[in-house]
Amino acid sequence: MTTNDPTADDVDDALAPDGSRRMFKSERGPFQVFTAPAILAPPQPEEITDEMVEGFLNFFDYSDLVNKGEPEVEVREAVKQMSRASMPGMTSVPLFDQGGPKGMSLVWVWFGPNYKLFRHGHPPLGDCLYLVVAGSLHLGHRELGPGDGFFVPHGMLYRYRAGSQGVQVLEIRAGTEEPLGTPGSFRMGEPSVKAIRKLTEDLIEHQSEWKHWPSRIGEDSSADW
Template identity: 40%
Template sequence: MSDTSVTPTPAANAGYQIFRTSTAPSLDETAHMEVADMTPDLEAGIGVALEAGFAEGNVVKTLFSQPGFSLTHAWFKSGFPLPLHTHNVDCLYYIVAGSLQLGADTLGPGDGFFLGAGKAYRYTPGPEGVEVLEFRTEEDFDIKFLAKTLPAWQKIAGTIADRRPAWAAESPPSSKLA
């Protein structure tokens, strides 16, 4: 684990460990997710999306990780264009707040879905965005984007540019539950 990951405490040695979203490191800081099959076109496309504001449309924190298990909290803002992708591990998703469209299904708080390793998917956050807990069967895992061409990423960047002004004023859907 990197220095920014959850630090074991005496409680961890006693069989439990407390974690808090407010102090959790970002998924990027922990480096638990690696982009697989990187090509020059994919790297350029990701760069275009980042320049358009990709990072402003999502916040992903590593709440807990250990060999064989990880838990992240992800907040995707309204209409965030999550690219079609896979992971090399099984993933279980639980919707905490907000909603998302997965295929023909609209899912909301208390709903969830399971994806086996290698299953391609994408979803679109609803009008208030979505917060999900992501449970994975490994501490370290990959993300393989299926959008491999620069034109595909330029389309994603266009959606980001359209949504970005609204994202500045958005707050997590769970903040509206109180």
């Protein structure tokens, strides 16, 4: 949750020569304070409805596969099944969002142990800086832990896999053309329907490991709570 707090005692009062208050303001916006909202539990497999899957599906742009000759009905069904398999292993919290092409946004995301993220890009959502805050992830041949991170330029395709204890990351974005959550903002980068189905099988195999998730940002989710 984001709030304006121009009268906070711990920040520069920014008084004008006549004693009146003036706010420092960049092209991205004024001074703001945000606090973390509650973390929503990811849905369990038996709780996932067709409506939820359809909603998740709307985030995807899979036109590259269709343009390559993959039958659209098969692509759509494969992405739906992948979405259903992936939903129990992730949850996210938008922390800050200024909106607009000059604004910045901050999102916290948790992926469960050995969760394999699909190859994708975010063409309308600008550049993104990722910071690992707990757990670990595997990006290519590298393992990244707390304090490590990576930068993804606008529209670049990428994927990674959560480590054996899961991973919590912060996504810091700038230069967005569309608001977070815009339909079609996930460009599907998997090379074929076959690859998507294989990924779905891998996700289903690891669902039993996604029984515990953080109740607070940065909290260890490997034990019962």
